[in-house]
Amino acid sequence: MDLTALGVCLTTSACVVTQATSGLIVGMLLFLVAAGVTLIFGVLKIVNFAHGTFYMLGGYVAYTTLNVTDSYALAVLSGTLATALFGVLFERFLISRVYGSNVLMQLLVCYAVVLIFDDVVKIVWGPEFHAMGMPPAFQVPPLFIAGGVVPPFYIALIGITALIAIVLSLGLSMTRIGKTVRAAAINPQMVSALGVNTTLLFAIVFAVGGGLAGLAGALAAPVRSLSPGMGFSVLIESFIVTVIGGMGSIAGALVAALLIGLVRGFGTIGFPQFTDGLIYIMMIIILLLRPQGLFGRRS
């Protein structure tokens, strides 16, 4: 524990800017993954334990596309679309068969998918790690804002993820399909009774959720190593985000992801050997005060 260092950091603009932006980027990428988890849970009441696999596939598809096309934009797009499609196939052929089953059966199906696709990745891309490398457009020196170091690539990532958060939020509140999704989250039987094609609706929800995780994997690929099983590390944190934010709440996921990012950013200065512990303590405190999470509804 180094509270002096934390105090010095919090009173220095350079440190606040650097750590806050690093917390923001960690949080925003986490939000993309967690948004899918919470969206799927909100509508279908299914905890998608295979969500890390979408993140992993997004990264790998983007890596291959970049090698073929030399275009990072195409790489991100292909990673997102491929995982959206994978989401539809996953929902239609696997998870839809265990709707209404007990949670252990759902867990088993998801876990099987995780193991199978970890091995598929080993067969297709090899068991060793891959590094995508920074796109040439972002191979530029970092910016210095108020003395703090802010990389342009991370500004771009924060911008993209913020835009996605706004589009997702507006899409859910303003569009017809968004309203239907929200209605299905509250009362699926009524939505079905009103003649809405819930089969299509559920497939769309999985496509959006999977696509968001794939987008996160693709966006992060230039700076993170790609390896089989990489989805697991983000899965745990995305569940924490979902629980803290409130199961099913997109706004909650955003706030919780940013909280975790900032705790990581500043916790590493003041509590270098207890940063992970801080996150769990924060989760325990929030759940003690609000068992339904920050933005969750009481059941």
Added chain:
Amino acid sequence: MTTTRKPGLSRRSTLALMGAGAATFAAPWVARADANILRIGMQSILSGPIALLGNSSRNALMMEQDRINAAGGFLGRQIEFLFRDSKGQPQESARIARELVNSSGCELLVDSEASSGAFAVQEVIRDLGNVVCIHTNSETSALTADPKIRAPTAFRVARQGVHDAVAGSIYLADFSKARKLNKWATCSPDYAYGRDTTAQYLQFLKQFNPDIEVVTDAWPKLGQPDFTEVITKLIQAKPQALFTLLYAGDLSAFVNQANVYALFSQMTVATPNVDYPVMAAIKNLPAGIQSATRYLETFPDTPANKEWGEAYHKRWNERPTTWSWQCTVAMQFYEAGIKKANTLEAKALSAALTGLKINTPFGADGTITMRDDHTTINYAIGWGQTTPKEPFMVDIKPADWGKIIELETEWKKQQKYI
């Protein structure tokens, strides 16, 4: 309605009889074939961010298997490796070691785990007592230096943290004095190897350059996907130099993320862990990282070393790692030890291996010795600096083994190991 069985043998019975007959006649042949094959168990991290090192171990062992079998095998028996993936989980490492010996009939073991798994395997070997094991990759000194942890039939053929620490500290102390780099930071993986070896480096570094002061440290988890907050913390502390023990995929991710923050232009970076494939995988490898030679075809600069490196490259279409040469030397020790002992019996083979000196391309002077404390000495260690293109490392200075042994002995006394 009733069915009537036709007289005579049914198709099912005929097939069963044929199967039993075939098994009866084939069994002795199968048994002879099994008995003639000497199975050697190998376990390592064969998937995940560290897998490139595990797979480079397997590649080297497959080359050794071919070489040894072409030369007649061990004690006239062809050798066959059974490879297992522990995924870097210590509980799996222990389970696999037992399974390889007790269920799969392995008579020798090559443990190619990182330190986290090697310590678990060490206890299994001690418990079994009837099999020889060579650890090929654990660099944590205590594995063999601490007499309480050392096992009678377990050996280490690998770089050792304290050896690297002495060699690296002498080099880095001279380097830091010349450039007046006194404010240092450390960033190493949060497990035995990272913590112990960083402590050893700092101890010797401060001994050789007392002006050195550590202004911050960071301990990311093994396989951590995002190092952003670690990198920004390091930048905030404004050190003049950074020492890191990150390796493989973690080192690659760290370098890629650190490049985004232009970390390498803000501080000098030193690491003993830049392997060939890591250098090749990092798309924008910064020049001027001070690094130990893990494996280099140009160090030691001998025809035998170059020939082995080229043979590996030709067969696997990638460069070897330090784990590769260590596995190769392990098999060279087994070869020489079995020849000397003329048996695989654990006690006799262990006695033959202890104190054994072999000729090998990877020795500082063409030889490596298995010391009485079951660890190797006199392997090639040098320090130099990276370049973005091949040969990836230049200006290599070889370490002084006399000094390494002298300071290692001091360190062992401080730890009350001797």
